[in-house]
Amino acid sequence: MSDTALAARSPLAGLLRPGRQGARGDLPGVVVQERTGLQIVSLAARKGQEVPLMAAVRAAWGIDLPTTPRRVGDARLAFVWSGPSQWLAVATDWPGDLEAALRAHLGGLGSLTDQGDGRVVLRVRGPHARDALAKGMAIDLHPRAFQPGDVAATLAAHIGVQIWQLDEAPTYEMAAFRSTAGSLCDWIVAASAEYGVEIVEPG
Amino acid sequence: MRIACPFCGPRGSEEYTYLGDATVRRPEGDAPSEAWFAYVYLRDNPAGRHRELWYHGAGCRSWLVVERDMRSHDILSVAPARDMALARGRAA
Missing domain, CATH: 3.30.70.1520 (Heterotetrameric sarcosine oxidase)
Known part of the structure; x- marks a missing residue:
């Protein structure tokens, strides 16, 4: 008998490779990480x-x-x-x-x-995280309208997401349906490229 | 057009799906066929205030009753459809 145990596989396996992309500089404007655990x-x-x-x-x-x-x-x-x-x-x-x-x-x-098993969660942080997210989101992410602890169910790049802010870095987390993980990632990495984007190991 | 969701706040119409007239009432099962015909097919087209059902599908997934001016697209009021159904005496 072969072992038929199912192995967990990230929806972003092979899609979100750690490393620096986009504009060069000392510090990345945006840091993107897939949440695991x-x-x-x-x-x-x-x-x-x-x-x-x-x-x-x-x-x-x-x-x-x-x-x-x-x-x-x-x-x-x-x-x-x-x-x-x-x-x-x-x-x-x-x-x-x-x-x-x-x-x-x-x-x-x-x-x-x-x-x-049905969602992907991305953490997006950095001094330009708000600018990158604003390119695909219609809601106001300015601190006067959206602060740590706030949540919105809305669209990001035409993809349904739930977004919440964790701190004033600012750090955001976005949860989306697993099947949209690739599109969501492509968008956030492309939107962040002009600020320099660092993709870090999942964690 | 922006609709102020009572749960999420103001959102663009791209987050919503339009269903239709919120003023029609489903007849009783034994109502005459004329009443069912009116319920299924006949709709007013008022030049002015109208009440419509909208679904906030890209947000909190709530059904809303939106009162809208058909001439100016002004949104006059937005209320959860559930609350309005309960106010009408329908069981929760």
Whole structure:
């Protein structure tokens, strides 16, 4: 018998090669990285269960589920608003199965679906990250309108994405459907080229 | 044209899909065929305020009822379709 175990394969394998591209200079204007080690689970409140669901999340992890487009939590576990009464739970290096952990605490209050294999998450940071993203996004990313913790579900280069800002570097993360990973990457690398773009090892 | 999503804020129309008239009401199952004909086919085309269903598919995936002036394309109000259905007494 051959071994039929499935091996995880990045949607960007062979597409996003580490190295410097575009304009030369001391420091890259934009740094692009594929996020790995993530578990992503979508959470939608069952009918009329928003309040008990929020209480259960608070009791289990001390996190208040955001009711506006915000991300609440930390690098280990964060909840990203993705629509009315809907969130993405995003965990990094979570020990065990995130979906099972959520299900154990939230039971019948919310519908849970593992999304980890279906999304790609890109981290985009650097002094010109905002300029590069603005080339393909219609929303206002200026600090007066979009700050760390803010989330938007919108289009980037005609591709549906969820974007959230992590810090004032600025650092952004974009989650998109896996099948769009190649197009999204091609766009962000091309949009960043004039500022100098450093593609770093996934992490 | 920009529509102010009550959840996401103002977004361009490229993020939305238009469905149609938000004023029609589905008849009861035993309603006469004339009522069903009107529900399926007959639409007003007002020169002025109209209520339409829009879907924020590239954003929060909410159905919205948008009140729009058909002459100027001014957006007069935007409300979640769910809230309006609940206000009409439809079960959640």
